[in-house]
Amino acid sequence: GAGVSQSPSNKVTEKGKDVELRCDPISGHTALYWYRQSLGQGLEFLIYFQGNSAPDKSGLPSDRFSAERTGGSVSTLTIQRTQQEDSAVYLCASSSGWGDTEAFFGQGTRLTVV
Amino acid sequence: KQEVTQIPAALSVPEGENLVLNCSFTDSAIYNLQWFRQDPGKGLTSLLLIQSSQREQTSGRLNASLDKSSGRSTLYIAASQPGDSATYLCAVGMDSSYKLIFGSGTRLLVRP
Numbered sequence: 670g671a672g673v674s675q676s677p678s679n680k681v682t683e684k685g686k687d688v689e690l691r692c693d694p695i696s697g698h699t700a701l702y703w704y705r706q707s708l709g710q711g712l713e714f715l716i717y718f719q720g721n722s723a724p725d726k727s728g729l730p731s732d733r734f735s736a737e738r739t740g741g742s743v744s745t746l747t748i749q750r751t752q753q754e755d756s757a758v759y760l761c762a763s764s765s766g767w768g769d770t771e772a773f774f775g776q777g778t779r780l781t782v783v
Numbered sequence: 784k785q786e787v788t789q790i791p792a793a794l795s796v797p798e799g800e801n802l803v804l805n806c807s808f809t810d811s812a813i814y815n816l817q818w819f820r821q822d823p824g825k826g827l828t829s830l831l832l833i834q835s836s837q838r839e840q841t842s843g844r845l846n847a848s849l850d851k852s853s854g855r856s857t858l859y860i861a862a863s864q865p866g867d868s869a870t871y872l873c874a875v876g877m878d879s880s881y882k883l884i885f886g887s888g889t890r891l892l893v894r895p
Contacts, residue, residue: 675826700881712872712885719881728882760826762883771817772874772883774827 671695673775675761681781682751690746690778694763701744702764702772703736707757715759718744751782785810787875789886796863797894804858804889806873814876816856817883818847821870830871831858863893 674693682688694701703715714728718738729735733751738744748755758777764770786809796802806816815834819827831840831847833856839848846859860867870890874883 673826702883704883711887712874712883714882714884717881725882762827771829771832773829774819776826779824 673761673763673773675759675775675778677778678776679779679781681783684753684782685750687747687749688751688780690748690759690780692744692746692761692763692775694742694744694761695765695773696742698763698765698773699741700764700766700770700772701738702762703744703746704760704762705757706760706777712760715746748780751780753782756780756782785813785875785877785884787873787884787886789871789873789889791889792887793890793892795892795894798863798865800863800893801859801861802863802891804860804871804873804891806856806858806886808854808856808875808884810877811851811854812877813851816847816849817874817876818845818856818858819872819874821872821888823869827872863891865893865895867891867893 676691699720701718704712706712716736717725733749736746758779760777762772762774764772788807790805817832818830821827833840833849844861849856870888872888874885
């Protein structure tokens with residue numbers, strides 16, 4: 670596609686429910702990142718996928734968070750048993766290579782846990 | 784540990800002014816530095832990418848410079864317009880990692 674696409678754009682969920690956030694990277698981009706932006710905060714790295722390599726999950730805040738990337742393209746970030754502190758904007762980005770290439774971001778998914 | 788700082792946190796200027804946004808980082812072992820724009824409730828739009836071997840990049844009214852040794856970058860916006868109002872974020876990509884480390888941003892308001 671023309672850009673990074675994320676869905677849904679907004680999600681309101683009840684505390685304790687599981688949610689799935691989807692990211693469609695730019696076609697041909699091998700690198701995919703998930704970041705989280707909490708209200709009034711900077712961007713926090715969550716997870717990184719590069720080609721067929723094992724993902725870097727070092728930024729995931731707890732074991733309730735997980736992510737997959739199927740076929741080297743679409744990625745899903747799953748949050749289990751959501752808590753109110755999970756409320757944030759979840760941003761996905763992709764780039765064509767390793768860390769020396771430009772990253773392009775999607776519009777984000779605004780998650781609100783009530 | 785790399786830390787990225789942006790000053791000022793907020794800036795309000797009248798339309799037409801030239802302005803400079805500052806970004807500093809503590810570890811000079813960077814691959815690149817990228818400037819982004821974020822509009823309220825929106826994602827990030829890439830403005831300029833400077834590789835560690837470069838000194839500056841230009842795009843239209845925007846010019847970004849990089850002084851790797853001193854750990855500084857500036858984003859210069861010429862002839863500012865109300866449409867430039869947004870939050871501007873800088874992020875560094877590290878030699879040892881692919882993660883982007885972000886500053887907390889400068890919130891810019893250009894008054895008509």
